[in-house]
Amino acid sequence: MFQTFFQSLLDVLQPETIAIMLVGIAIGFVVGVLPGLGGSVTLALMLPFIFDMEPVQAFAFLLGMWVVTATTGDITSVLFGVPGEATSAATVFDGYPMTKRGEAGRALGAALLSSTQGALLGAFFLALSVPILRPLVLAFGPPEFLMLTLLGLTFVVALSGRNVLKGFLMAALGMLVALVGIDPQEGVPRYAFGQLYLWDGIDIVPLVIGLFAGAEVLQLMLSKTSIATRTADNISGIRQGVRDTFRHWTVVVRSSAIGIGIGIIPGMGGSVSQFIAYGHAQQTSKHPERFGKGAVEGVLAAGANNNAKDAGSLVPTIAFGIPGSVGAAVLLGAFLITGLNPGPEMLTTNLNITFSMVWIMVLANIVAVAVSFLLIRQLVKLTLIPGTWLVPFLLVLLGVGAFTASNNINDIFVMLAAAALGVVAIHWDWPRVPFLLAVVLGGLAERYLFLSYSLHGWSWLTTPSVLGLGALIVFVAVWPYVRAMRRRGKEPVPARVETKDNDLTGVGK
Amino acid sequence: MKTATATPVRLGDVVITVLLLAVFVGAYLLAQDWPFRTKLFPGLLATAGIGIAVLKLGGHGVQAYRHRTRHSATRQEDAGSEQGDDHSIEYVFGTAGARAWLAALGWAAAFFVALCVLGVFITVPLFTLAYLKISGSAGWLGATIYAVVAGGVLWFVFGELLAVPMPAGIF
Amino acid sequence: MFDRKPTRAAFSALLGAIALMSTACDAVGTSTxxxxxxxxxxxxxxxxxxxxxxxxxxxxxxxxxxxxxxxxxxxxxxxxxxxxxxxxxxxxxxxxxxxxxxxxxxxxxxxxxxxxxxxxxxxxxxxxxxxxxxxxxxxxxxQQAVFVAGAKSPYRTLDDVLKADGFEFASTGVGAADFVNANLLIEILDFDGRVVTGFEGSDESELAVVRGDVDGQTGDLDSRIEAIEAGDEHPLLVIDTKRADVLPDVPALGELDLGQRERALAESLIDMSAxxxxxxxxxxxxxxxxxxxxxxxxxxxxxxxxxxxxxxxxxxxxxxxxxxxxxxxxxxxxxxxxxxxxxxxxxxxx
The missing domain is CATH 3.40.190.150 (Bordetella uptake gene, domain 1)
Structure with a gap:
């Protein structure tokens, strides 16, 4: 197996394959940066190009393109507050505040390097799990998925910060939004008000764009200043961002693990895990109050997560031909075109191709991040452009970015409504992230609860894996208090209320 | 300063909570016509939402009472939550005048209405030119170049090269 | 707006570097x-x-x-x-x-x-x-539909299913094709079956079948064939008048011995699949x-x-x-x- 593993590296390193991969990376780079272009749509557009390629070349092209979109999508999130890809939404939460503080270089450095680290961890996991790929996918079912969803929901407390009740109310509102659409049990439309557009529920992308970017663009229109009034020294900023990924390496590793785990689950969808990773980062942080105001850990969690999840979503695709995300669904077409059968063959006769996918993910990310690092200094200057000159450009990003959700004009109305909610939430200090987390997880919680019950009655409640996850939920929910008590025992810690937001002084040095 | 409860109640919070309460009550009532499995989750959720909203309103009541009895609240707490930096979004939203708001919202509305009616390829150059000239007081040359380049690049890359679906207007 | 150059460069590099693209370009070219x-x-x-x-x-x-x-x-x-x-x-x-x-x-x-x-x-x-x-x-x-059972279920042939004690179908939702087919099969073949809805998409329902959470499902033959060949699912019945070329040993709905009412139902179901x-x-x-x-x-x-x-x-x-x-x-x-x-x-x- 080791021989195959390294042999497959040589397969990827063929000059022609590398050339094809570079083309894929270049396309993926642009697609990731532009909010109007989604990774999966572009993959579909590019499928015809692989007709005459060898399997490894085809994956070098498509997989290279796809994994890069997750990396470069973060760039737009950090610079303009508009996610370049649906999977880069959570990078906005802290990446954009850092940019406004003049720390775009540091935020980009952290986002990009953590993306690479996430991709490496994901690829490493994929390679390691080859012998157990199939049992791994089959190990978890709806009851475990439900517990994971509940685990994610416990982060609402941490995400709410000082205003726990406000956070709960926003989360409840988010769950209500998640319930809009055809109910999965009886097929009855809920809260759709006769609008077919609402039948499939409300997409997360227009919500994130409106809640965050919409409000920010309005601010630019009001203040007419540039996004950042100053930028810290870029090179040292980037260097600090890089150092941050190592300083907070546990956040990177755990967020990657969350990405891999949730990526494996087909029904969870590509944009869920970033919110859970972000919530977990805030929950476990020593300074949760800094989140949303430019905490680098938030950027790291989102960055590492959205790359690692690609590896996760490939697991069921390779093992069973069941794609773990929309992007993986298009990649499945590539399997068929190149004459590959997903399933056991990928782990025996075509094992070299599976391993080559691992290498492609690693190499494509390294190339993309290296190129990005060269561009950071130029990109950061964009944040100093006067606001009035940016506004038309940003409004296009808002409109076009929202429109990609379902190519429907109603996407834009949802975005505008979310922008209004965002302005209100900012002005009156209501937390926005619990709302988004609940939108993403609310529907899943209901669906998995009913599925678990329909499939197993109540007996699933006592299975070891469910009990184990339940214990984890309790631990995660209680841990911050335990830690706070232990710290209080050791040293006098100022009361939580007095922890001011402006003790962000350490940043930017 | 020592306790957060001594701060004055912000009217906006009360209004938002009442609005949310109304949303949850509405959601609960709408759910009543549905089959059991369809309404179970929304019903529980709306009930929880109503409960939290009432709790929050109750909290506001207590807060208002304490504030009145102590007279010790300072405005500092409020200032503390907003960074002194005039760049922060909270500050801008809080201090912008009515005219500035009206202008900003008007421009945004104009953009999105045009987007829906005229489609992206006409709206972008038109809006760019108008916005830069009127709101940004840019020079004709710069504004025109920006408008033409923005419209052209958008049209070429999204419309022609990639044929990505774009808001096309009602024509 | 830094999007123009990379895309074009990407495309020209794509076209230049790789000679074998000619046929593919032909396929997607927008020749007028x-x-x-x-x-x-x-x-x-x-x-x-x-x-x-x-x-x-x-x-x-x-x-x-x-x-x-x-x-x-x-x-x-x-x-x-x-x-x-x-x-x-x-x-x-x-x-x-x-x-x-x-x-x-x-x-x-x-x-x-x-x-x-x-x-x-x-x-x-x-x-x-x-x-x-x-x-x-x-x-x-x-869209030739096929009725399959998961490899972890006890069912191997249609006869096993007819004797079943509560055969569970996975379905992506009320009104979906897998829902309609399953319900009509239960009615036409008259066996003890029920349909579990609530799976997000065919990916999730297929996983449930492979895991053995449910017994089986109906689905498009061309998307099921991989799993059948891999041995993860057993084909039981093809919902068509005649057998499928790729599954010569699997009976077709049209060849079953059915009562008059059931036959009419089956014919309409096959029409619908057509x-x-x-x-x-x-x-x-x-x-x-x-x-x-x-x-x-x-x-x-x-x-x-x-x-x-x-x-x-x-x-x-x-x-x-x-x-x-x-x-x-x-x-x-x-x-x-x-x-x-x-x-x-x-x-x-x-």
Whole structure:
């Protein structure tokens, strides 16, 4: 197996394959940066190009393109507050505040390097799990998925910060939004008000764009200043961002693990895990109050997560031909075109191709991040452009970015409504992230609860894996208090209320 | 300063909570016509939402009472939550005048209405030119170049090269 | 706006560096040369942009077929055919929007025949048109449905299922094809079965079957065949008049010994499956445009290049002309009251 593993590296390193991969990376780079272009749509557009390629070349092209979109999508999130890809939404939460503080270089450095680290961890996991790929996918079912969803929901407390009740109310509102659409049990439309557009529920992308970017663009229109009034020294900023990924390496590793785990689950969808990773980062942080105001850990969690999840979503695709995300669904077409059968063959006769996918993910990310690092200094200057000159450009990003959700004009109305909610939430200090987390997880919680019950009655409640996850939920929910008590025992810690937001002084040095 | 409860109640919070309460009550009532499995989750959720909203309103009541009895609240707490930096979004939203708001919202509305009616390829150059000239007081040359380049690049890359679906207007 | 150069550089590098792209470019090139194919006069489409709507997100069968066909159809029409994904309401959003489109043939859609036909017959909420309103251009693929059991279930043959004590089907939701098929199979074959809904998509339901959470499901043969060949699922029954070429040992619904009422139900079910994946236009397409589109689509799907591409993606083409589809619509409209009753009951049962 080791021989195959390294042999497959040589397969990827063929000059022609590398050339094809570079083309894929270049396309993926642009697609990731532009909010109007989604990774999966572009993959579909590019499928015809692989007709005459060898399997490894085809994956070098498509997989290279796809994994890069997750990396470069973060760039737009950090610079303009508009996610370049649906999977880069959570990078906005802290990446954009850092940019406004003049720390775009540091935020980009952290986002990009953590993306690479996430991709490496994901690829490493994929390679390691080859012998157990199939049992791994089959190990978890709806009851475990439900517990994971509940685990994610416990982060609402941490995400709410000082205003726990406000956070709960926003989360409840988010769950209500998640319930809009055809109910999965009886097929009855809920809260759709006769609008077919609402039948499939409300997409997360227009919500994130409106809640965050919409409000920010309005601010630019009001203040007419540039996004950042100053930028810290870029090179040292980037260097600090890089150092941050190592300083907070546990956040990177755990967020990657969350990405891999949730990526494996087909029904969870590509944009869920970033919110859970972000919530977990805030929950476990020593300074949760800094989140949303430019905490680098938030950027790291989102960055590492959205790359690692690609590896996760490939697991069921390779093992069973069941794609773990929309992007993986298009990649499945590539399997068929190149004459590959997903399933056991990928782990025996075509094992070299599976391993080559691992290498492609690693190499494509390294190339993309290296190129990005060269561009950071130029990109950061964009944040100093006067606001009035940016506004038309940003409004296009808002409109076009929202429109990609379902190519429907109603996407834009949802975005505008979310922008209004965002302005209100900012002005009156209501937390926005619990709302988004609940939108993403609310529907899943209901669906998995009913599925678990329909499939197993109540007996699933006592299975070891469910009990184990339940214990984890309790631990995660209680841990911050335990830690706070232990710290209080050791040293006098100022009361939580007095922890001011402006003790962000350490940043930017 | 020592306790957060001594701060004055912000009217906006009360209004938002009442609005949310109304949303949850509405959601609960709408759910009543549905089959059991369809309404179970929304019903529980709306009930929880109503409960939290009432709790929050109750909290506001207590807060208002304490504030009145102590007279010790300072405005500092409020200032503390907003960074002194005039760049922060909270500050801008809080201090912008009515005219500035009206202008900003008007421009945004104009953009999105045009987007829906005229489609992206006409709206972008038109809006760019108008916005830069009127709101940004840019020079004709710069504004025109920006408008033409923005419209052209958008049209070429999204419309022609990639044929990505774009808001096309009602024509 | 830094987007222009990299894309173009990407494309030129793509074209320059790799010699073997020529055929692929041919397949996706947006050549505007006039139609070489005979038949209907298509001058009215020359230079136009035709949108082919896929009512689902990218990836999956409908998307693949649309993307295979689009460039060839474009060549036949002398226009550019653009594929757009418009996901929503389980595919119904796009169909309802198509109803409101200008009937000039510049907006077409590939339709989930079974789902829409089943819903229309059952009078499902959300289908705001009658099936015979649509302008049928041609069916590009049949959707031979197959009934499978997971390898972890105790069922190996149809006989096992008939003796079953509570066979569980996975379904993606009320009104989906897998839901309609499963409910009608239970009724036609009269066995103890029930349908578990609530799976997010066919990916999740398939995983549940492979895991053994449920016993089986019905699904498209061409998307099931991988799992069958891998041994993760056992084929039990093909929902068609005759056996499938790839599964010669699996019985077909049409060959079973059934009572009169059950036979009528089975025939309607097979008719409905025969709807497959048609390409349709809005109501009231003018005769000349409709006949041009029908001819152009026929020319496209008989083009050896398209067939080779379709074969490569394992998306077999199975043509049925617009006229034949119209006939099928008529037949389904007249389908036995028992059939419509069962459909409606299935929709309401949930």
């Amino acid at each position: 040369e006039a139609s070489a194919g005979g038949g209907g006069d298509c001058s009215m489409f020359e230079g136009e942009t035709v949108t082919l709507v896929v009512p689902y997100s990218p990836g999956g069968g409908y998307d693949s077929y649309a993307r295979i066909i689009a460039p060839h159809l474009g060549k036949e029409l002398g226009s550019e055919v653009v594929v757009e994904n418009e996901d929503g309401a389980g595919g119904l959003l796009a169909m309802n929007n198509l109803m409101a489109a200008t009937p000039d043939g510049t907006e077409l859609a590939i339709m989930n025949g079974v789902g829409v036909a089943g819903g229309a017959l059952a009078g499902a909420e959300g289908i705001r048109f009658a099936l015979d309103d649509l302008s049928m251009i041609g069916r590009v693929a049949e 709807f497959g994946r048609p390409i349709v236009g809005p109501p009231g397409l003018p005769e000349d445009r409709l006949s041009c589109l029908r001819q152009a689509l026929h020319n496209s799907v008989t083009n050896p290049k398209l067939l080779a591409a379709a074969k490569k993606e394992e998306r077999p083409i199975s043509w049925l002309s617009g006229a034949e589809l119209d006939e099928l619509v008529g037949r389904l409209g007249d389908a036995s009251a028992a059939f419509q009753q069962s459909l409606r009951a299935a929709h309401e049962r949930g």
